Amino acid sequence: MSIKENLKKVKEETSPNITLVAVSKTKPVSDIIEAYDAGQVDFGENKAQELQKKQPELPDDIRWHMIGHMQRNKVKYIAPFVHMIHAVDSYKLAKEIQKQAAKNDRVIDCLLQFHIAEESTKFGFSKDEFFEVMQENNLLELKNIRFRGVMGMATFTEEQDQIRREFRHLKQIFDQIKDQFGPEFDQISMGMSQDYKIAIEEGATIIRVGSSIFGARNY
Template sequence: MTITDNLARIKKGLPPGVELVAVSKTKPVEDILRAYNSGHLTFGENKVQEMVSKWEQLPKDIQWHMIGHLQRNKVKYLAEFVSLIHGVDSLKLLREIDKQAKKHNRVIKCLLQVHIAEEDTKFGFDPDELNELVESKELPQLPNAQIVGLMGMATFTEDQLQIRREFKALKNLFDAVNAQLPEISILSMGMSGDYEIAIEEGSTMVRIGSSIFGSRNYS
């Protein structure tokens, strides 16, 4: 199966209202171009340097999503072009995004990352921290960093009940936050191994890489 075939198959299986982010990390620009030429415009990267390099080489109507952990000192490299930052896991990072976006006269869309996994390796706000931020007076003071939704990653496990439980918890949090911030509309959860469960539990955005581009070589 080619990249184009894989994309078509996955898109056909997605319900209306669920957006696909093709995760192109570690993949060459040629692979991204194949997907782009089939009509797909939204790609996810998790390393700033790699993303900037690809942005410089590829068509400018591509929507670049930063899906990895983002350090504050790296925001300035993305601020000119990034479409959506998935992993906003602190108020300090949000302030930095706002500051760098202002310099380019842009509004950068952001997702607040919530820690839902039972493993400790994931980043993100816990539910209490999330509520504190949403209820704070800080968000209206950051007009160039626009919160448009939440993102979370389930535990890396074969236990589908656990994965479903974690996604369900994030959907409940999303609904609670949405009641306070009606403008949020994106719930980014689900990757190649668990996106079907994520969609059943209310995901509106899935991040799929290896099922499109094939397995990764990290060497």
């Protein structure tokens, strides 16, 4: 099936109030254009320099999502244009985003990443770590960041009950902390090609889908 047909299929399995981020990492600009021409505007990359390289070659109204682990020294490459940073997993990173957003006279939408998987390779706050950070530092003082919600990645496993349990855990964290941030804190980014249907059932508002749209990754 073509990228256009794949996109249509995924969109039919979601609802209009869910943001579909087409994960275009490792994909050529021509693939992104094909998806864009089919009406897709939200695209996700996991490397800041790849995102910085692609952005000038593509339409200005694309909303770029930085979905990968974010190194502090790379924030400056995407701060001028990024739509949303999904993986804020430390106060130091948040401070750097604040600094670079202020330099560019922007307010950048961000999500707090939580570690919900049973795999140790995933990044993100534990719930306890997050509450420690909030006690020591007021994230709401970072005026050039708008915290919009939470993000998490489930364990890469065939065990659907485990995936569901992990997504449910992220939704519980969201419910516990949302009142600290106010009404704009309304997004839950979870679910990828292999598990987005479960994520939607468990409350996802943003899903990050790559291979189901673009096919297997190019390395």
